[in-house]
Amino acid sequence: MMRPVWYDDAVPRFARLIADHVGKQALLENVILRDASGVLTFVVLDQEIPQGVLGSIAEAAKALAPYVDRIPVATPEQLFDEGLRHPGIGLIEWAEDRDFAGFVRILERRIVGSDWLREPARPIADVPPVIVFASHKGGVGRSTALCVAAAQMAEEGRNILVLDLDLEAPGLGSMLLPDDRLPRFGALDFYVENGLREINDLFLEEMTASSPLTTGRGLIHVIPAIGRTSDERPQNVIGKLSRAYLEDPCPDQPPRSFLDQTRELIQAVSRRARYDAIFVDARAGLNESTAAAVLGLGAHTLLFGIHTPQTFRGYRYLLGFLGRYRGLVGTVDVGEWRHRLRFVHAKAPANPLAWERFQDDAYDLLSETLYDLVDESASGQAPLFNFERHSDDGPHKAWHVLNDMNYFEFDPLVRPEQLKQEVFERTFIDLIQGIEQLIKQGAVQ
Numbered sequence: 001m002m003r004p005v006w007y008d009d010a011v012p013r014f015a016r017l018i019a020d021h022v023g024k025q026a027l028l029e030n031v032i033l034r035d036a037s038g039v040l041t042f043v044v045l046d047q048e049i050p051q052g053v054l055g056s057i058a059e060a061a062k063a064l065a066p067y068v069d070r071i072p073v074a075t076p077e078q079l080f081d082e083g084l085r086h087p088g089i090g091l092i093e094w095a096e097d098r099d100f101a102g103f104v105r106i107l108e109r110r111i112v113g114s115d116w117l118r119e120p121a122r123p124i125a126d127v128p129p130v131i132v133f134a135s136h137k138g139g140v141g142r143s144t145a146l147c148v149a150a151a152q153m154a155e156e157g158r159n160i161l162v163l164d165l166d167l168e169a170p171g172l173g174s175m176l177l178p179d180d181r182l183p184r185f186g187a188l189d190f191y192v193e194n195g196l197r198e199i200n201d202l203f204l205e206e207m208t209a210s211s212p213l214t215t216g217r218g219l220i221h222v223i224p225a226i227g228r229t230s231d232e233r234p235q236n237v238i239g240k241l242s243r244a245y246l247e248d249p250c251p252d253q254p255p256r257s258f259l260d261q262t263r264e265l266i267q268a269v270s271r272r273a274r275y276d277a278i279f280v281d282a283r284a285g286l287n288e289s290t291a292a293a294v295l296g297l298g299a300h301t302l303l304f305g306i307h308t309p310q311t312f313r314g315y316r317y318l319l320g321f322l323g324r325y326r327g328l329v330g331t332v333d334v335g336e337w338r339h340r341l342r343f344v345h346a347k348a349p350a351n352p353l354a355w356e357r358f359q360d361d362a363y364d365l366l367s368e369t370l371y372d373l374v375d376e377s378a379s380g381q382a383p384l385f386n387f388e389r390h391s392d393d394g395p396h397k398a399w400h401v402l403n404d405m406n407y408f409e410f411d412p413l414v415r416p417e418q419l420k421q422e423v424f425e426r427t428f429i430d431l432i433q434g435i436e437q438l439i440k441q442g443a444v445q
Contacts, residue, residue: 007038009097010067014040016100017064017072021057022049027104031090033079035109039066042073043084043107049073093324115259115291120325120337123298124263127270127278129442130299131435134282134290136314140346142304143171144410145401146279148428149435150176151412151419155216158276158439161269162211163187164225165262165293166283167244173224176211178413183209186227187265192240194261195248204269213412213419221273245288258288259296266297277439286318294318298337300438302399302431304344307358312365319369326370326385338370338385343398344431355400362396363389370395399434402427 005013011034015027026047033041042057049057054073061072076084083089090107108117124130135142143166150160164172167188177183185207190199207227211220230237247255256264266278282293294301305311326338345358371394372384387394404427412418425432 005064005067007067010038010040010064011093011104011106012095012097012100014042014061014064014068014072015095015102015104017057017060018042019100019102021053021060022047024102027102028092031084031105031107033084033107033109040064040068041071041079043079044073044075045085091324115257115288115296116321118257118259118291118295120322121263121296121298122336124266124270127266128275129439130266130278130280130297131438132280132282132293132297132299132301133304134294134301135284135304135346136286136311136318137305138169138284140304140306141401141407141410142284142346143175143281144407145304145344145346145428145431146172146281147175147410147412148419148424149432150220150279151214151216152421152424152428152432153277153435153439154214154218154220155421156436157217159219159221159274161208161221161223161273161275161278163223163266163269163278163280165289166281167191167225167241167289168283168287170225172222172281173226175410175412176213176220176222177209177224178212181209181212182224182228182231183207183222184228186224186230188225188230188237188240188244189227190265191244191258191261194264195246195256199268201272204272208269208272213416218276221275223269257292259292262289262292263296277435277442285314294322298340300340300342302342302344303395304346304401306347307345307354307361312361316365316369319365323369326372338395341370341395342434343395345398345400347403348400350402355398358400359396359398360389362398363387363394366394366396399430401431 011032014032018027030045030047031043033043035041057072058070061068076082084107090105092103093106095102095104110117133142133146146162150162153160162172162176164170164187166172170186173182173186183206185203187207190207193199193203208221208223211222214220226237230240245258247257248261249255270278280293280297280299283289293299303315305315343358343362345355348355348358371386387396391397406418406423407427410418417423
């Protein structure tokens with residue numbers, strides 16, 4: 001009995017079918033198109049396939065239904081899409097199951113989640129270092145760490161912009177701004193209004209507020225996820241959320257995705273004031289806004305997690321996906337974007353052996369997903385990105401934030417001492433020193 005075809009094994013089984021008929025090299029010289037429903041087509045770019053072979057492929061492909069339809073092989077002309085001839089289209093990926101192992105070139109088509117298909121971006125031009133605070137799950141102290149780090153940077157005389165992209169579970173605004181300082185608009189309003197009108201300096205001014213919780217020489221400017229207008233009309237928030245992730249139509253240009261709009265927002269606010277760094281609080285999990293923060297900003301991305309199996313299983317989904325991009329050459333510096341990742345061991349015990357165990361698990365995960373233990377570049381041109389297990393340079397060398405009862409209920413508006421250096425230094429010192437180095441590196445580049 002023929003085994004059924006499911007989403008996860010459709011590509012390797014289809015790749016084997018194609019390789020059996022026209023050779024493995026054809027899988028890199030042409031492209032497998034996966035449409036919005038997941039159906040696969042082998043798109044032939046510059047290769048002649050005899051009619052008899054095409055007939056054999058079509059017959060064999062019947063066993064791969066519903067993930068291969070009645071026309072398994074087509075040209076761009078037959079699909080009415082000359083864009084498929086764009087040089088370097090698709091991503092080179094490793095496909096494997098029990099009957100096949102090899103590189104294939106795949107082009108994804110999606111209705112939603114298209115920002116996940118964008119290559120990791122370079123840092124935004126003329127913008128200070130962007131540092132993204134990310135986590136697979138909530139409740140790991142990610143936003144607390146951001147607030148503490150911002151307070152310390154301001155204490156040292158730096159100006160920090162804090163942007164809350166956790167639109168569906170906002171928190172930074174209420175942490176850093178009292179009610180009477182909440183700006184009229186929030187980031188949510190920017191994404192809703194941006195597609196309907198020109199966002200001018202007045203709007204940007206009315207979505208930015210200064211936190212009163214710093215006593216240093218620097219400032220913390222905050223763009224909360226939710227502004228005063230939404231706070232006063234909470235019944236409108238869910239309606240705004242349903243529109244925030246929509247692409248903005250542009251005359252004579254491709255539509256602007258959530259990622260594009262986020263880059264525009266950061267560029268616009270950076271022109272209005274001098275910042276030494278921009279801290280971005282990303283949505284937990286694999287939300288569409290997470291793609292913009294992790295892939296789209298050219299940012300240093302801090303991956304927070306406590307030491308549990310759930311943490312590393314969750315990050316395996318994210319890093320396994322990002323591993324699709326590790327073989328890119330040409331338009332992306334292969335090593336550069338991976339160097340901007342760093343694990344953070346959150347709520348860590350004050351025990352170096354526990355830190356080492358977290359680091360070992362991070363190393364094993366990155367070895368499976370992002371590190372090049374052998375030269376896996378299909379072109380042979382990409383440099384190896386690899387580290388020893390006890391190296392201090394790799395993303396697996398986690399910074400740790402200690403478990404501290406003083407921060408179980410973080411509310412600096414009520415307890416401003418939580419942002420005092422003498423209170424937080426022991427708990428957050430490793431993270432803060434790491435962030436200081438990132439900012440210094442950005443200042444000299």
